[in-house]
């Protein structure tokens with residue numbers, strides 16, 4: 001088993017970063033992976049102060065003066081996020097993330113019929129600063145917003161491929177699709193599919209739009225409010 005988990009505590013920049021509130025989705029990228037320059041190929045051009053960021057990432061004494069030391073860590077956070085996205089696609093990275101998945105660190109699917117299926121983090125883009133992280137449910141194959149405390153993590157820290165690589169490497173963990181599906185009913189009767197679709201006929205402007213009723217009653221309604229009150233439209237003769 002890998003030792004690359006949150007149980008490692010030291011004064012390094014990585015320990016400080018992983019300990020921040022809201023960063024619990026992230027796993028620890030091991031030192032030997034960070035020290036292999038090959039793993040950073042192509043990232044030099046994506047991070048503005050690459051050398052400084054890498055120095056910070058590898059700094060073992062960063063937190064000795066306390067976290068409030070005034071150092072700008074934005075570039076280091078981006079670099080760590082991008083190398084983290086690469087690491088979790090490796091067998092060791094999948095193993096580390098599997099520990100967190102089985103512990104329920106990434107939360108569960110909100111769909112009733114997914115019955116608390118555990119989720120995995122996913123990005124909707126592989127580029128930094130495009131989208132925040134989402135969670136993917138392997139039962140219904142949909143994506144959702146994570147709990148608020150994790151919602152500000154960048155999606156590129158996980159990338160678009162991670163959950164799919166995860167289940168390719170661990171196919172035994174792939175769950176069955178939901179056995180039940182929600183059925184819309186009205187007074188116990190199942191609704192026809194057409195009844196659930198938006199109306200096909202466009203709404204027409206009332207012919208007597210100049211009347212005092214339409215002006216005073218509907219003239220100032222926002223479109224969203226008006227859409228909630230279709231039965232209140234003036235009667236046409």
Ligand SMILES: [Zn+2]
Nearest residue numbers: 109114137140
């Ligand atoms: Zn689901």
